[in-house]
Amino acid sequence: MKGKQILAAVAVVVVIGVVLLVSNAKNLSGNSGGKIQVVAAENFWGSLVSQIGGKDVNVTSIVSDPNADPHEYESNAADARDMATANYVILNGVGYDDWANKLLSASPSSSRKVLTVANLVGKKEGDNPHLWYNPAYVNVAVVQMEKDLAAIKPGDAGYFESQLHTLQGSLAQYQNRITSIKKQYGGTQVAATEDIFAYLANAAGLNLVSPPEFTEAVAEGNDPPASSVATFQQQLQSGQVKVLVYNEQTVTPLTTSIKQLAAQQDIPIVGVTETIQPPDTSFQVWMNAELLDLENALNAQALGQ
Numbered sequence: 001m002k003g004k005q006i007l008a009a010v011a012v013v014v015v016i017g018v019v020l021l022v023s024n025a026k027n028l029s030g031n032s033g034g035k036i037q038v039v040a041a042e043n044f045w046g047s048l049v050s051q052i053g054g055k056d057v058n059v060t061s062i063v064s065d066p067n068a069d070p071h072e073y074e075s076n077a078a079d080a081r082d083m084a085t086a087n088y089v090i091l092n093g094v095g096y097d098d099w100a101n102k103l104l105s106a107s108p109s110s111s112r113k114v115l116t117v118a119n120l121v122g123k124k125e126g127d128n129p130h131l132w133y134n135p136a137y138v139n140v141a142v143v144q145m146e147k148d149l150a151a152i153k154p155g156d157a158g159y160f161e162s163q164l165h166t167l168q169g170s171l172a173q174y175q176n177r178i179t180s181i182k183k184q185y186g187g188t189q190v191a192a193t194e195d196i197f198a199y200l201a202n203a204a205g206l207n208l209v210s211p212p213e214f215t216e217a218v219a220e221g222n223d224p225p226a227s228s229v230a231t232f233q234q235q236l237q238s239g240q241v242k243v244l245v246y247n248e249q250t251v252t253p254l255t256t257s258i259k260q261l262a263a264q265q266d267i268p269i270v271g272v273t274e275t276i277q278p279p280d281t282s283f284q285v286w287m288n289a290e291l292l293d294l295e296n297a298l299n300a301q302a303l304g305q
Contacts, residue, residue: 047283093118094129134199174288192245268297
């Protein structure tokens, strides 16, 4: 019990320290000559806003570890400091980064602008949280980011608009690949170990047949129903599934066994990740690389290789 009391006391001290930092945050106004301090809960949103903000922003992306499951992220004192001193915060929402909402509540600031992408695109608790895998949502989000940055620093609105146009042109490259996959392979039956792939499968016109009860349970860290496991295994063994998409950051003994079964059936496996990999690349380069792997796998199956 003493240990818990000590931890609670430390937590109180950290929160008090964070609140005190808010006064310093107000001095970091984006309307001054300084850079806008931006905090993105995840590095995929951080990459996009950094490309729009360019020379006018300092962006801190909190969740970026390639070896960790973002669903299980636990915040720390450094995260609290970053949130407290930010002019602009970008969250995913839909329960994906609830830890960030708690940090914001601990350091309220009327001058800090917050964008929650889920609210922007009309998603609510219980919906699929992997919003950045939906190209339409990405397009909506970057437009809002540009508007928010311009509101924070109106004097550079023209610069942000130019940066947005450049980014949109770059995003079109990976989004055009999605369109190409849809034209060539629309209707192809594919499977995934987690619901991270659902938005992208829909955009590419692929028929995602893996049981939703399985993929949603894995995403939430729960055990899928036995019936969904049996269905998934039968789908792989029957030959109806042409490609398996495997989430490399949400790995369990069960998803590993599904991956092994797919390999035994000579089904191509395409790895995808929750966060940008490698972390120092851009959002669109990361997405395009995953789509290229998917396209190659679909092509190999179509050629009977």
